[in-house]
Amino acid sequence: MSPALRRGLGYGLVAAAALVAGILARSLDGERKAGEVSPEIADAGGKAILALSLPDLDGQTRPLSQWRGQVLVVNFWATWCEPCKEEIPEFVKAQAKFKEDGVIFVGIAVDDRESVRVFLKEFGVTYLTLIAPLTVIEASRAAGNPQPALPFTAILDRSGRVVASHLGGLDLAKLETVISPLI
Numbered sequence: 001m002s003p004a005l006r007r008g009l010g011y012g013l014v015a016a017a018a019l020v021a022g023i024l025a026r027s028l029d030g031e032r033k034a035g036e037v038s039p040e041i042a043d044a045g046g047k048a049i050l051a052l053s054l055p056d057l058d059g060q061t062r063p064l065s066q067w068r069g070q071v072l073v074v075n076f077w078a079t080w081c082e083p084c085k086e087e088i089p090e091f092v093k094a095q096a097k098f099k100e101d102g103v104i105f106v107g108i109a110v111d112d113r114e115s116v117r118v119f120l121k122e123f124g125v126t127y128l129t130l131i132a133p134l135t136v137i138e139a140s141r142a143a144g145n146p147q148p149a150l151p152f153t154a155i156l157d158r159s160g161r162v163v164a165s166h167l168g169g170l171d172l173a174k175l176e177t178v179i180s181p182l183i
Helices: 001-027 039-050 081-099 112-121 133-143 172-182
Strands: 053-055 061-063 072-078 101-107 129-131 151-157 164-168
Touching: 001 053, 001 061, 039 133, 039 151, 039 164, 053 129, 072 081, 072 172, 081 101, 081 112, 081 172, 112 129, 151 172
Parallel strands: 072 101, 101 129
Antiparallel strands: 053 061, 072 151, 151 164
């Protein structure tokens, strides 16, 4: 291998490593504060999420548009997702804390119904969970999910616009930071 080819290959590897590091950093710090969501994501993401109609655990179709006018926290997750397992107890706490303030939590499980049913019982999930095929990730992409990955959370204000989105696990403190100004 010639020195020029070796040097070019080395630069290519460094560039690829930088790209991967950037993607990983973005996925680990994917939170956007209310002022950081672009108008395109705020509008298109809100429309995409509110256009969803998905079945609950009993098979009843639930349109997310029914919660327009309330603060809506939508969490895309799966039972096999380790960061999802870590954040779901935080969502249970946040849902209990903000329930009386017009904040609705909806989990969208990209999984099969029976696995979800067992998981919800084991983790004590008290908020509504809907079942969705993998194609639902496109709605999360419109809401700011930079890659088809889980968990992903979008928070919509009372007018149905995405005000914050986060790829990766969330904790109660981060949820409070975004939700509190909306209630």
